Amino acid sequence: MNPIEIDLEFPSEHGGNVFGQFDVFMKKIEKTLHVNLILRDGQLKVVGSEEAVKKAESVIGELLELSRRGNIITEQNVNYALSLSMEEKSGHLLELDKDVVCHTVQGKPVKAKTLGQKKYLEQISEKMITFGIGPAGTGKTYLAMAMAITAFKNDEVNRIILTRPAIEAGEKLGFLPGDLQSKVDPYLRPLYDALYEIMGADAFMKNMEKGLIEVAPLAYMRGRTLVNSYIVLDEAQNTTPAQMKMFLTRIGFGSKAIITGDLTQKDLPFDSISGLEEAVRVLGKIPDIGICKLTNKDVVRHPLVQQIVTAYDKYEERKKRKLPGNERKTGKVMSVFLENEYEGTAGIDCEMIAGQVVEAAVDYVTCPFECEVNLMLVGNEEIHRINLEQRGIDRPTDVLSFPMIEYENPGCFDGLEEDPAAFHPDSGELMLGDIVISLDKAKEQAKAYGHSLEREYAFLIAHSMLHLFGYDHMEDEERAVMEEKQEEILQFVHYTRD
Secondary structure, X not given: OOOEEEEEEOOHHHHHHHHOHHHHHHHHHHHXXXXXXXXXXXXXXXXXXXHHHHHHXXXXXXXXXXXXXXXXXXXXXXXXXXXXXXXXXXXXHHHHOOOEEEEOOOOOXXXXXXXXXXXXXXXXXXXXXXXXXXXXXXOHHHHHHHHHHHHHHOOOOOXXXXXXXXXHHOOOOOOOOOXXXXXXXXXXXXXXXXXXXXXXXXXXXHHHHOOOEEEEEHHHHOXXXXXXXXXXXXXXXXXXXXXXXXXXXXXXXXXXXXXXXXXXXXXXXXXXXXXXXXXXXXXXXXXXXXXXXXXXXXXXXXXXXXXXXXXXXXXXXXXXXXXXXXXXXXXXXXXXXXXXXXXXXXXXXXXXXXXXXXXXXXXXXXXXXXXXXXXXXXXXXXXXXXXXXXXXXXXXXXXXXXXXXXXXXXXXXXOHHHOHHHEOOOOOOEEEEEEEEEXXXXXXXXXXXXXXHHHHHHHHXXXXXXXXXXXXXXXXXXXHHHHHHHHHHXXXXXXXXX
C-alpha cells in the first residue's frame, strides 16, 4: 500500500504539551499507528497508509483541542486517545472533557477520563444504589468520593458516611491499641486521602467533628438506618453475603449508596463467597440499582499499572478456563486455556470443539503426561500483526503454532521428564505451546471449501496440535504424514468434510 502525506496546521505553542517532553508522546503515536510525524513552523506533516493517517489526524486533533481548553496532556490521555482510535471511537475524548464533577482544593478538575468512568458517573447520578466493580487504578473510590462531596456541598444530603470492611483484622478490633478511631484509621486511610485532596484537611476535620462526615468500619453499620446520607462502601469484595445484605438494608429515605470493589483482590478465606459477587448476581435486574463494570481500559494511574492489570487478567482467565473434555479417559488431566480476542461473533461453540480436538490429539499421539495448551482466537488484523512480528510474513494467515518443546523425533516424549522447564511449575503439566487462530480466515476457508465452520475450526486446531508435537510439512513426505494424522484425529471426533 502506497503511503500518503497530509499537512495539518498545528500551533507551535501547543507542541510541547501535545507531544510531550522530548517528543515522547509523538514517538508513541508514530509507533502505535505506524506513521511518521514532522512538526515545523506551525505545520505538521503526517505520512503513512491512508487508514493510519486518518487515525493519527483524529488523535492529534483531539489532543490539540484538549490542550487549547487548558488541559495538561498526560500519557493516559495519549494512550486512551490511541485506544479509542483503534476502536474507531474518535470524538469521545473531547466528550469526556465537558463534565466536571468538582474541583480539588488545588483547583484541579475532577472528571471522567474514560468512557467506562463516564458511564459510572452517570449511573451514580441516576440510581439510588450503584455498584462500581473493576481493577485497581480505575478511579472507583475517588470518583465515588467526589460525587459524595459534591452532593454534600450542594445540600443534597445531610452527611457523608464512608465505610469498608476491616478484613485484615477480621473485624475483631478490640485487641488493637487505642480508641475506635486509632483502631480503624489504618484500614480507612485511602478514604481519608481522597477526602483531604478533594475537600481539604481543615474542612474535613470541621465536618467530622460536627458528625457530618463519618468514617467507620462496616461492622459499625449494623442496626442503623441511614437517612439523607451519601454512603460509600469501599473494598466491598471483602464483605460476606451477610455483611452485604446488612449494609444494603441500612439505606433509608433520601440516601444514595455507592459500593466499590475489585473481585480479583478478595482477602476472604479460601473458597468463601464474596458478598459483592453475590449481590451483583441477585440484584442485577432491579431498576434503581446500577452495576458498572470497569476494565483495564479504564485504569488512569501510571501506564505500567494498566499493563500489570491486563497481565493478571489474562493469567486469571487462563487459570479458570478449563474447557470441556479436560477429564481424559486415560485418567490424565488436560488443560486448554482459551483467550477470545475476536471482535466478531464466532457462531460456533469454540470452547467445546477446542476441548474435544485437543483431547483427541493428545490421546492420538499417546502422550504420557498431563498437558497444557493455550489457544487464542483473533481476527485477520491481529494475526497479520503476529505473523509479521514473529515470522516476518506481511499477511494474515489462518493459524499460527508456537511449540514450547523441541522433540528429537515428532511425537516422541522420551527424556522429557528430565527437563523441568518443559512442565508448568504449579500444575506440573507439560506445556505444549500456543495456538493462534483467525476466525475471519476460518470463515473464509469454510465457505471456499464448502464445509462447515466447525469442521474448518477443528481442522486448524488438529493441524496446529501436530505442530506442537513436533510434526511439520516442509517436505512432501512430511506433509503427507501430517495430512493423514490430522484427518484421523478429526474422524475420531467426527469433524469430517461430510
